Amino acid sequence: MSNIKYILGSFGDPDEMMHGIDKLQENNIHIYDVYTPMPIHGIEAKLGIKRSRLDILAFFCGITGTASAFALIYLTSVVDWKHNIGGKPALALPDFIPIMFELTILFCAFSLVGAYYASTHLFPGRAPRVMDLRATHDRFIIAIDAKQNAEHSKIDGLLKDAGALEVKYNERKYISYE
Amino acid sequence: MSGHNESILREPLITGSDITYAKITDDILMPVENKPNRAWWIGFILSLCGATLWVVAVSYTFWFGIGSWGLNKTVGWAWDITGFVWWVGIGHAGTLISAVLLLFRQNWRNSINRSAEAMTIFAVICAATYVVSHMGRPWLAYWVLPLPNQFGSLWVNFNSPLVWDMFAISTYFSVSLLFWYTGLLPDIATIRDRATGVRRKIYSIFSFGWSGNVKTWQRFEAVSLILAGISTPLVLSVHTIVSMDFATSVIPGWHTTIFPPYFVAGAIFSGFAMVLTLLLVARKVLGLENYITMFHIESMNKIIILTGSIVGVAYITEFFIAWYSGSEYEQYAFINRSTGPYWWAYWMMMTCNVISPQLLWFKKIRTSIPATWILSIVVNIGMWFERFVIIVTSLHRDYIPSSWAMFYPTWVDVSVFVGSIGVFFTLFLLFLRVLPSIAIAEVKLLLKSASEQAKMKQIKEGHLDKEQVAEYVESLEKFDSVKQEEYAKI
Numbered sequence: 169m170s171n172i173k174y175i176l177g178s179f180g181d182p183d184e185m186m187h188g189i190d191k192l193q194e195n196n197i198h199i200y201d202v203y204t205p206m207p208i209h210g211i212e213a214k215l216g217i218k219r220s221r222l223d224i225l226a227f228f229c230g231i232t233g234t235a236s237a238f239a240l241i242y243l244t245s246v247v248d249w250k251h252n253i254g255g256k257p258a259l260a261l262p263d264f265i266p267i268m269f270e271l272t273i274l275f276c277a278f279s280l281v282g283a284y285y286a287s288t289h290l291f292p293g294r295a296p297r298v299m300d301l302r303a304t305h306d307r308f309i310i311a312i313d314a315k316q317n318a319e320h321s322k323i324d325g326l327l328k329d330a331g332a333l334e335v336k337y338n339e340r341k342y343i344s345y346e
Numbered sequence: 347m348s349g350h351n352e353s354i355l356r357e358p359l360i361t362g363s364d365i366t367y368a369k370i371t372d373d374i375l376m377p378v379e380n381k382p383n384r385a386w387w388i389g390f391i392l393s394l395c396g397a398t399l400w401v402v403a404v405s406y407t408f409w410f411g412i413g414s415w416g417l418n419k420t421v422g423w424a425w426d427i428t429g430f431v432w433w434v435g436i437g438h439a440g441t442l443i444s445a446v447l448l449l450f451r452q453n454w455r456n457s458i459n460r461s462a463e464a465m466t467i468f469a470v471i472c473a474a475t476y477v478v479s480h481m482g483r484p485w486l487a488y489w490v491l492p493l494p495n496q497f498g499s500l501w502v503n504f505n506s507p508l509v510w511d512m513f514a515i516s517t518y519f520s521v522s523l524l525f526w527y528t529g530l531l532p533d534i535a536t537i538r539d540r541a542t543g544v545r546r547k548i549y550s551i552f553s554f555g556w557s558g559n560v561k562t563w564q565r566f567e568a569v570s571l572i573l574a575g576i577s578t579p580l581v582l583s584v585h586t587i588v589s590m591d592f593a594t595s596v597i598p599g600w601h602t603t604i605f606p607p608y609f610v611a612g613a614i615f616s617g618f619a620m621v622l623t624l625l626l627v628a629r630k631v632l633g634l635e636n637y638i639t640m641f642h643i644e645s646m647n648k649i650i651i652l653t654g655s656i657v658g659v660a661y662i663t664e665f666f667i668a669w670y671s672g673s674e675y676e677q678y679a680f681i682n683r684s685t686g687p688y689w690w691a692y693w694m695m696m697t698c699n700v701i702s703p704q705l706l707w708f709k710k711i712r713t714s715i716p717a718t719w720i721l722s723i724v725v726n727i728g729m730w731f732e733r734f735v736i737i738v739t740s741l742h743r744d745y746i747p748s749s750w751a752m753f754y755p756t757w758v759d760v761s762v763f764v765g766s767i768g769v770f771f772t773l774f775l776l777f778l779r780v781l782p783s784i785a786i787a788e789v790k791l792l793l794k795s796a797s798e799q800a801k802m803k804q805i806k807e808g809h810l811d812k813e814q815v816a817e818y819v820e821s822l823e824k825f826d827s828v829k830q831e832e833y834a835k836i
Contacts, residue, residue, distance in 0.1 A: 180367075182794070205367065205536070206787040207563040217561050220568040230576070244492060244501040253505065266510040266587055270517040273580045277521040277573060281528055284569045285554065288562045290531065294555030296538065303558055304536040306367035344539075 174200065175320065176300055176336040177310040177327035182208050184331030185308040189214050191326045192312070197319075200311045203303035222287075226280040233275025237268040298344035300336065307333075351804050352795045354811075354818050359454055360789065360797035361827040362636040367790055370637075371536060374784045377632050378537060382779060385631045390775045396768015403761035404479050412482050414758045420751040421741045425759040426480040427591075428733040429766060432616070433473035434515065434588055435609075435729060438581060439617025440466025441522050444529070445577035448570065453796055454645055456788040457637045460533075461628065462621045463526040464781070468773040469620070470519045472766045477515070479762065507590040514587040518580060525573050528566070531556045532787045585613040592736065599679035599740030602667065608660035612729060615653035615699070618646050619725035624774065626719045628783060635827040637784055640713055644824070647712045650725065654703035657732075661700065675745070683739045687752060691735050698728025713824040798828060 179185035182204070192199055193214065202211060241264045245251065250258040285291060303309045312323055314337070324335050360370075382390075407414055417424055440463035447455035478484045490512045492502045502509050535556035538549035556562070589609035592600035622643065629638040668680040684692045702724050711717045743750045777783070794800055805815055819833045 201559045203558045204560075204563065205371075205532070205558060206790040207567050208560075211560055212564040215560050217564055220565050222565060222568055223572055226572050226576075240492060241504045245504045249501055251503065251505070260505060263505045266507075266583070266590075267504065267513045269579075269583060270510075270513040273521060273576050274517045276576050277524055280569060280572055281524045284528070284565055288565055290554035290556065290562075292554055293551045296535065296550055296553060296555045297557050298539060299557075301539040304532065304539045304556075305371050 171339045172314040172320070172337045173341050174299060174338045175312045175314050175317075175323055175327075176338060177312070177323075177330075177332040178300060178302070178334040178336065179308040179310070179331060180306065180333050181331065182206075182308050185310060186211065186214075188310055188327055188330035188332060191330050192310070192323070195322070195326060197312060197317050197323060197326070200313045203299060203309040203311065205304050205306065205308070208308075222280055222283055225283050226276050229279035230272045230276035233271040233273070234268050236275065237271035238264060241267060296344045297342045299338065299342060301343070351800070354801060354804060354814050356796065357639075357641045357818075357821050358796060358798035358801055358828075359457065359639065359641065359792050360636060360799075361639050361825055362797075363799050363802065363829070363832065365636065365793060365797060365799060367793065370790055370793065371540075371786055373634065373636070374782050374786050374789070375537060375540070377778055378780065378782060379540070383631070386775060386779070389771065393768050393771035393775055396765055397772045398765075398768070399761050400765020400769050403758050403765050404475070406758055407479050407762065408484055412480065414756060416753055416755045416759050418751050418753070420744055420749050421738055421753040423741065424734075424738050424753045425755055425763055426476055427737055428730065429763050430473050430476035430480075431588060431609075431733045431737075432726075432730050433469045433476065433766065433770075435585065435613035435616045435733075436620045436726070437466045437469035437473060437518075437522075437617065438585060438610075438613035439621045440464070441518070441525070441577050441581045442614055442617065443621070444525060445574040445581060448574040449578060452645075453792060454642050456792055457634075457784050458621065458625060458642055458646075459788070460526075460529065460781075460785040461625060461777075461783045462617075463522065463529070464777045464783075465620060465624060465774060466522050466617075467519070467526060468770050468777075470515065470522070471773070472770050474515065474519065475766065475769075476762075477512075507587065507594050510587045511591055514584045518584045521573070521577060521580060525570075525577060528569060528573070529785060529788075530781060532558060532566070533782045533785060536786055537782070582610055585609045597740050598673070598675040599683065599736065601676075602664060604660055604663055604667070608657065608664075611653045611656035611660065612699075612732060615650060615657055615703075616726055616729035618649050618653070619722040619729070622646055622650075622718060622722040623726065626715055626722070628778065632778070632783065634784060637789055639827055640825045643715070643718060644712055647706045647718060650703055650722075651706045654699060654725070658700035661696065678743075679740055682743055683735060686739065686743065688735065688739045688742070691731050692739065695728055695731040695735050698724045699732060702728075709824075715826070798822075802832070 177185075177188055179188060185202070185204075186208070189199060189202070189211070199215060202208075202215065204211075242259070246258045298304075299311050300307060300309045310327070310332075314320065317323060320337075327335050377386075415424070415426065440459070443455050443462045444459040447459075478487050481487055490502065490509065492504075492509075531554055534549055534553040535558065538546055538553045541549055586606040586609065589605035593602060593605035595601060625638055626643070629635055665680050665684075668676045671677070682688075702721060705717075705721065706712045711721075738753050742752060801818065804810060805818075822828045822833060823830065
């Protein structure tokens with residue numbers, strides 16, 4: 169009993185899993201995390217996940233891209249080495265627009281995805297922290313910290329009432345390290 | 347999630363009556379987790395022969411120079427740029443499907459976006475190889491980049507559309523790759539968690555440690571939406587800038603302001619045609635009929651009619667404006683195009699791009715798989731001729747009649763082109779073997795709302811308008827993956 173680290177409620181249906189989250193929360197049982205094979209809408213509000221600020225970051229990085237492109241073109245073809253093209257002005261703003269646009273998108277996309285990977289700890293070769301191997305296949309997993317929530321039989325009952333197909337007691341946090 | 351049901355009038359996006367989350371994973375991963383069948387090997391060996399031909403032809407070009415192509419003093423651009431623009435055009439459907447259709451909440455994109463994006467990436471790779479191989483001195487390809495150098499401080503010419511194009515194509519390629527790979531992470535994790543041994547280790551590295559917890563999924567959706575938002579203008583900008591390679595010149599036949607929208611429509615047109623060419627075969631060979639349904643095929647055909655008609659209007663507008671401009675050179679360029687020595691190429695283009703896609707107005711043709719497949723190939727032949735017509739017929743008769751010439755491709759020209767198709771198919775077939783060809787997680791999202799079985803449940807529960815149900819059942823008749831007997835009872 170004391171070796172149990174996490175209790176996992178394994179559901180076969182996302183609506184039943186949402187019901188399970190409600191039940192647990194009504195009974196003041198703290199949910200560690202939920203693992204699903206697909207995005208479930210509305211779950212982040214229940215678990216108190218804050219709104220993403222990635223959009224704000226994307227905007228400012230995009231603007232940085234626009235400014236960088238302008239700086240590059242301006243410093244090279246207006247300040248450093250002017251071309252005389254039929255006596256036309258070197259500061260030909262309309263000609264600068266395509267590259268300014270492309271670099272806006274480039275900076276925005278790369279910093280956005282980079283920040284996403286960093287904030288959710290995704291990088292090549294990272295050891296997968298998997299609690300249940302079927303969470304990426306066909307099961308919706310609610311994980312509860314067994315040390316913080318002592319009433320294991322009550323949790324078991326609540327999960328099963330909500331429709332859990334299986335309740336697991338894991339003695340290791342991440343089975344993928346085995 | 348299923349707080350409300352989707353309207354019964356909408357056609358199902360997943361057919362079949364015994365689909366579960368587990369079955370979706372099993373069906374889609376079937377080609378990845380099993381040994382390839384004979385059809386795959388035949389296709390792969392043929393493609394590999396093509397790819398080898400490409401290596402030979404491109405190496406020959408690198409060794410002996412551009413002189414090994416059929417170019418002459420008058421026609422200085424021909425099959426190389428034709429091939430380049432053709433591939434870039436094909437590379438438009440993937441990001442269009444994943445970005446524009448996401449913004450418009452078109453759920454049918456969910457089962458075709460993955461393979462269309464892969465196709466985009468491979469088509470852009472093929473296009474990029476043309477850019478490098480036509481440079482003459484490909485080992486100096488880095489000269490297109492604005493790098494500090496020892497030639498005084500001579501920079502690239504930022505007023506040149508060719509430099510814009512370099513920025514556009516590289517941005518498009520790298521952003522498409524990011525978008526595609528980020529979307530792949532959950533599906534790579536699915537393969538990882540089902541695999542054992544070395545396979546698990548490899549997929550583990552490439553899954554970036556994906557766990558599928560709430561925060562990762564929530565951020566994943568935010569990132570997808572922002573990427574879709576910025577990729578939408580990006581897709582439109584790429585072919586706009588490609589068209590400017592021609593439109594900003596002073597060559598009659600190229601110097602037209604209609605080029606950007608006309609090229610973008612043409613690119614979407616050819617991109618969707620290539621998606622159909624590939625997916626109609628893939629769905630059959632890989633047994634994915636339940637996920638890529640007749641509704642998907644018909645929807646893509648509708649986009650082909652729309653964009654094909656836009657292209658047709660553009661051809662006619664060009665002609666009208668040439669006459670209306672009053673410029674005799676402009677007028678001659680177009681008269682020569684349609685009645686000169688290259689008349690056959692012009693009429694080939696007109697037939698394949700404007701006339702034959704109009705057959706898709708007939709529902710029988712639009713929902714027939716063999717007819718659609720043939721038409722999709724016809725469209726791509728037409729789109730190749732479009733680029734050939736624009737490029738070669740505008741150049742071959744220039745201002746001095748004494749320098750008028752024809753273009754005759756050499757074996758190297760032909761081999762580079764045929765070979766690039768081989769490279770494309772080799773990459774695509776390898777993709778089908780190692781990565782899921784359909785976005786597993788995104789298709790699972792549709793199971794409870796937009797699948798045939800969810801709608802069947804709704805019908806059985808009653809409470810639906812009888813006329814609407816009748817209309818829905820009628821719409822299912824065209825599906826080749828729906829068992830009609832089950833509906834006869836209702």
